[in-house]
Amino acid sequence: MTTFVDRVELHVAAGNGGHGCASVHREKFKPLGGPDGxxxxxxxxVTLVVDQAVTTLLEYHHSPHRKATNGQPGAGDNRSGKDGQDLVLYVPDGTVVLDKQGNVLADLVGQGTTFVAGQGGRGGLGNAALSSARRKAPGFALLGEPGEARDIVLELKTVADVALVGYPSAGKSSLISVLSAAKPKIADYPFTTLVPNLGVVTAGSTVYTIADVPGLIPGASQGRGLGLEFLRHVERCSVLVHVLDTATLESDRDPVTDLDIIEEELRQYGGLEERPRIVVLNKVDIPDGQDLAEMIRPDLEQRGYQVFEVSAVARLGLKELSFALAGIVAEARASKPKEEATRIVIRPKAVDDAGFTVTYDEAEDVYRVRGEKPERWVRQTDFNNDEAVGYLADRLNRLGVEDRLMKAGARAGDGVAIGAEENAVVFDWEPSMMAGAEMLGRRGEDHRLEAPRPAAQRRRDRDAERADPDREFDEFNPF
Known part of the structure; x- marks a missing residue:
């Protein structure tokens, strides 16, 4: 049964905003008391929060679909809908959030660090909030925006000061068990450790964490064995400790070759070149192990390594090793730049930034309008209500969309699409159309709205108009 998970794919969906309400106040002797929606x-x-009490992503492995609650719709008598409840997902310290393409969205380190994985949709305005001097009694309300939904990948990278690396059965689990209070599984066969073990070591006034990374073998950086699954757990460490077995029973192995192979795997994985290294020659309590340690120690020291001879079973050389690691960790902590107080950065919008773009899509024969405001307004519009569509036209007009379309070369009858290609709203453009409440007919209607023509029909009408500008088109009454 799976007990440790350090990588999951999570499907999050924020709550949808509630729809606004279109209502008219009614009471005795006052049948039309004004809009009150x-x-x-x-x-x-959907928010990710670091909690140091959480050590694995197992919960999300079993239930990867998470959704926040929706906002409630508004009601008459100026009653606003209830906000949806935020969904808080607790993750381990050191969790990295990525999108499906592998781009890093957030690196969550430190208790209480948060990341909003899914933004809840805005609630729609009711007709009471939409009323104005020109539109005293709107017969429509705005729709709530859909919540953000996306697929993300969570990867756990152990936050440890010291990482023990080495071949399977080199004695890493035994070493961490005597240096700290950790109780990893220990046995006399390879790949005993299947998950990273974390322990806390106290050496004098320095307290640091030490991680036992599961056994690496040749080809680990390309996915062989367990290495690729757990190499990420050494990325945050301050020092790498090579644990070498000086009493191995395998005739084709020796400690120096083991060190070279592990170093090559770390080099291919990348990003660890500047980390200080320490070499631990383990199992020196065995006579053959002590003899081999004395033989290879000069060669290792000549390479620049600091070498310690220890025995996890006999508890030899552990004090010297723990204090040496504490010194390196303390030095690494002191060299890190101090975190500056959070500063508020104000980035004013450029004077010529209209907040949207207009481009010509030759394949679809439409002018495509992209921008946060126009696309949000489209999502909030109830296209079954003519008056709501007229209100959208007024907003786009005031934003300057019509002027930008004219500058881009759009002509009467050309197709205009607002939004991305997969969910755009397309209509026929009429640059001379009027805007405002004076165009409204009966309640809930707007005479400017007509069904958009297909792209092929738009091309035929445009070509005919250019060939004979004086020709009148009875069927041409675009939006």
Whole structure:
């Protein structure tokens, strides 16, 4: 049964915003007391929070689909809908958040660090909030925005000061068990350790963490054995400790070759070149192990390694090793730049930044409008209500979309698409159309709205108009 998971794919969905309400106040002797529709509630966010009590991603391995609650719709009598409840997901310290393409979205280190994985949708405005001097009694309300939904990948990278690396059965688990209070599984066969073990060591006034990384073998950086699954757990360490077995029973192995192979795997994995290294010659309590340690120690020291001869079973040389590691960790901590106080950075919008772009899509024969505001307004519009569509046209007009379309070369009857290609709203553009409440007919209607023509029909009408500009088109009454 799986007990440790350090990589999961998580499907998160924030809550949808509640719809606004279109309502008119009615009471005795006052049948039309004005609009009183309330606003919809905000959808709940999905937030990742670091909790040091959590040590694995196992919970999300079993239930990878997480969704926050939706906001409630508004109601009459100016009653706003209830906001959706935020969903908080607790993750281990050292969790990295990536998108499906492998791009890092957040690196969550430190208790309480948060990341909003899914933003809840805004609630729609009710007709009470939409009323104005020109539109005293709106017959429509804005829709709530859908919550953000996406797939993310969570990877756990152990936050440890010291990482023990080496071949299987080199004695790493035994070493961490005597240096700290950790109780890893220990046996006399390879690949006993299947998950990283973490222990806390106290050496004088320095307290540091030490991680036992499961056994590495040749080809680990390319996915052979368990190495690729757990090499990420050495990325955050301050010092690498090579644990070499000086009493191995395998005739084709020796400690120096083991060191070279592990170093090559670390080099291919990348990003660990500047980390200080220490070599631990383990199992020197065995006579053959002591003799081999004395034989290879000069060669290792000549390479620049600091070498310690220890025995986890006999508890030899452990004090010297723990204090040496404490010194390196303390030096690494002192060399790190101090965290500066959080500063508020104000980035004013450029004077000529309209907040949207207009480009011509030749394949679809439409002018495509992209921007946060236009696309959000489209999502909030109820296209079954003509008056709501007219209100959208007014907003786009005030934003300057019509002027930008004219500058881009759009002509009457050309197709205009607002939004991304997969979910865009397409309509026929009429640059001379009027905007405002004076165009409204009966309640809930707007005479500017007509069904958009297909792209092929737009091309035929445009070509015919250019060939005969004086020709009148009875069927041409675009939006």
């Amino acid at each position: 309330g606003n919809g509630g905000r959808g709940g966010d």
